[in-house]
Every structure is written in structure tokens, then in C-alpha cells.
Amino acid sequence: MVCTQTLRLPARRHMRVALCIHMVIKRGAKQMTINPAAPAANQARQTPHSVVIEDRKRLTATGILSIVSYDSFTATLETPGGTLAIGGEGLTVSELSVQTGEVKINGSIEYVQYTAKREKQESLFKRLVR
Template sequence: MEERQVQKPHKLVINNRKTSAVTGVLDVLSFDLNEILLETEQGMLMVKGKDLHVNRLSVEKGEVDLAGHIDSIAYSDISQSAAKQGENFFSKLFK
């Protein structure tokens, strides 16, 4: 029998461009002081800014709290079939 995955609700809350709470997070793919890349239920989420930090991460609940100066937020859809074929993730993200 095929197992169905239940999609968690996704929410993004930004407070004064200084803190952010994200739900529906599947994975934190990368992070540094200027960029955080999250895989969410709604696609890839890239947060750019200055002095960015992941304050809290709960993989079980799919929640992430971010802090720093947020300059931009962008979503990108990546098909699972492309990922399975071994295509470069970043080439798809910035296409």
C-alpha cells in the first residue's frame, strides 16, 4: 500500500525585517551570515540579508526562527523528478 504524506501548513511571518518565523519547513539546506536556504512545503525559500542566524530549528515540528536584517525573500519551485535525475540544484534555483 502506498504511504501518503500529509502536507504540513506553511506560514512565513516577518517582524520589522529583523526576525522571522517559518513553519512547514522540511530541511535547512544551507545557511551563512548573508543567506539561508530552506526547503519548505511550498518550495525552496531563500532568505537574504545581513548577520542572519537560525535561532531555533525544530525538524520534528517543521519550524525555524530566523534573526538578522532581512533584505529579501524568494520562493523557487523545484520538481522532484529533476532532483531525482541528478540535475544541479543551484542551476534550477537561479534559472
């Protein structure tokens, strides 16, 4: 499912959050991309973002703008504060609520990592000409 509308949020400076427990990347996994409809993203922007992990087997995240990518080893979610990467084994998205911006993921969760949005840097040529 591909959405024709995308939501762009302004980049936040000086915001870099990283929480990384363990990272395992396995090759050969099938990739699936899901982008929920943009009207729900407006509602998700107003809702505070939270992540709850239960017994490293169930993850509930609120305030999600979109699911960027998903396979059985990684799920990448877009939040108001940046990108949230969830890794593990046997990951499945059990619930996805486009209206509320809530996602429930089951499986063996090994890491959760936030990456702040980066501003586009000037090219080398522009920096030299200054």
C-alpha cells in the same frame, strides 16, 4: 550535521512563485549545511507552510522540511512547495525545531524568494531523436 535519509517530494507543475525584494550576494562567507532527520519531515509535510516577518529583523517559518544551507548572508530552506531563500546581513538561526518544522531567523532581512521545484528536462539528444 548530515542526515543519511532525504525526503523527496513530487514536483508540482505550473507552480512558480517568486517574491524578491532585494538581493545582495557577498563572497567569502562560510557555508554550513544542516539536514534535519527525515521523520520530522513527514510531520512538517502535514503542517501548513507560513512565513512571518517582524520588523525585517525576525523571521518565523513553519512547515520547513530541511535547511539546505545557511551562512550569515543567506539561508536556504526546503518547503513542501519548493525552495525558500532568505537573504540579508547578520542572519542567525535562533531556533530550529525538527519535530514541528519551525525555524526562527534573526538579523537584517533584505529579501525572501520562493523558487518552485523544476522537473528534470530531457537531454538535447532525446529531444532531437523524437
